[in-house]
Amino acid sequence: MDQRTKLPVVGMVGGGQLARMTHQAAIALGQSLKVLSAGPDESAALVAHDVELGSHTELADLQRFAEHVDVLTFDHEHVPGEFIEALEQSGIEVHPGAEALQFAQDKLKMRRRVGDWGGADQPRWAPVSTLDEVLEFGELPLVLKAATGGYDGKGVWVLRDADQAREVVEALASAGTPMLVEELVPLRRELAVLVARSKFGQASAWPVVQTVQEDGICVEVIAPAPELDEHTATTATAMAIALAEELGVTGVMAIELFESTDGRILVNELAMRPHNSGHWSMDGAVTGQFEQHLRAVLDYPLGDTSLRAPYTVMANVLGGEDGGPGIDERVHHLMARWPQIKIHLYGKEVRPGRKIGHVNISGDDLPRLREIAQAAAAYLQKGTFDE
Template sequence: MVGGGQLARMTHEAGIPLGIRFKLLSDTPQDSAAQVVSDVVVGDFRDLDTLRAFAQGCDVITFDHEHVPIEHLRALEADGIPVRPGPDALVHAQDKGVMRARLSAIGAPCPRHRVVADPADVERFATTEGDGFPVVLKTVRGGYDGKGVWVVHSAAEAAEPFRAGVPVLAEEKVDFVRELAANVVRSPHGQAVAYPVVESIQVDGVCDTVIAPAPDLPDDLSVRAQRLALTIAKELGVVGHLAVELFEVRDAAGNPQILVNELAMRPHNSGHWTQDGAITSQFANHVRAVLDLPLGDPRPRERWTVMTNVLGGDYPDMYAAYLHCMARDPGLKIHMYGKDVKPGRKVGHVTTYGEVLDEVRERARHAADYLRGTITE
């Protein structure tokens, strides 16, 4: 696996019961996955020679991020190394301009958008193709967790995104009801499964809480979202896990609709709830898919599951808070990533589940806030 973050750590964990041996290409020995995987190569994934040397002896290559250069992945495939997802699919998660063009071509509902050349072009987009300002600007490559995204209210505010030296995508600012995510997994021979559509609650551009399934989501819209994600996975040739981040909106008649916001071709934060709340987790199904094994059951174990991210806060050692959280809620599941605790850094997550949504949400919120130090009782 290329990438040593927490996604690789949890994917490795899911492969242990199957006897899968992982080899990891990690930036540093301190990376989350590098702390638990036995076979670690420390190196730069942007260097082709490093990738080629790492790939020797691997049956298949997969990733916990989308940033490996596409031309390097094509070189690995030319060397006879299976890469899943392959470069033809992964480019749609790397480049937002390519993604929007392809999604539009297959009829997937998207916000109005266009790649723009400069602030004056942003103003032309706003006045002729959108509903005026504000407009959302995104660098087509390299953004994540709110980075590389700007909401601008005039052409004068639009200069900053162009300083990165990469193309910029302009999108209408969507007046959405809430954010959803449809997670699916697809294998090389075309078997696919869909998890329940979830609600994803963002705070300052970072995923804070995921509720599975999304409360009060009409059945027809849920099915539509799952079918859309499965169609995207098939049309783009995705192998492994695909997260389709969605906006729930209302049309002119007040009917609920969905628009595609982003794609991620790897296990995703919106699917972390499956680690404890689904019969087969996103991590286990991703492993099965990239190895072309039969996929597991994606159905939930309980009526409601809530995942809340734990951000670094006032506790330099939040492990001391385990005693309180575990004693207060024996059903709580805590997943920490082995990262140094820094304010605002995503260092873990908690999951809770049960029959009453308000109770399940309160349990997850209390644990995450206590581990962060926001509350002390």
């Protein structure tokens, strides 16, 4: 409890852009997010008032940080599960808890758990540890995933021929990385559904969105997913809420989905935190995902997830080759060209391909919104309008 504001204190482990935007949302709720950051120049550490420097892989750092917070939550899923359990056992409120978070940390555990549950379809999958097991599973191409540690397409490979398959599998095997193999789903497109669930058990979902990936990185999100039939949308949303309940999630959970060419909806991955597929909600929904995550972990009632506009398109801004010396000038030109665009920059050092921000744009002319969002993101990256 902050004696000045008489409100509970939320601490977030990790100083990335998700913590940065959670702090932004916290300000409106009378809060000031405490951040455990690996360094002083991390995205959230530049803007939060209460920053502690420390490592998410040092239990002592986590314990010290947790001493002055009422609720502990996460910017990422990389805190070792045994540390989270230790924190919980010492009486600290952790949301999501270790029991739920393991299913976002370990893809093997997630596949088994969702399979046992039976409430959602998944790609056909199997745990593997050798190339033979991969080839026994089915004909190439197949998808190989490292069970832990991946993000933004890292840790996922499409195995297209035996030589490449051998190389990847042997590299992972020699590193001792647990693996799973999955069918390569023939894709119509990728979707995502975001839910939030509070400690009390209230759950709420935003409309199902379409996500567009390039090289495994999400580059664009369309909210709501266009031309998604109502039955599919309702089913996916109900599944997401049921899964959040089943896993005992507290906070925001993103479920990345495949829509197959034959219309099946299959669970791809889970994330238990605010997620890139929900950045549109900052401007496109009455309650954005960062505010909702705070409400959920604080055990406040959840906010209205209604759309503020028929469509909102989010495009990720990636770092350009030039290291971003002209970012200020680019922002200037972008604002001049599209005064209706909402810019979100993360204050991060620009490195090629790194997510350094995103833009949102809302309206009713979806093709035009997509053109503008893509052109705006590309301009911030490259400094040329190639709309």
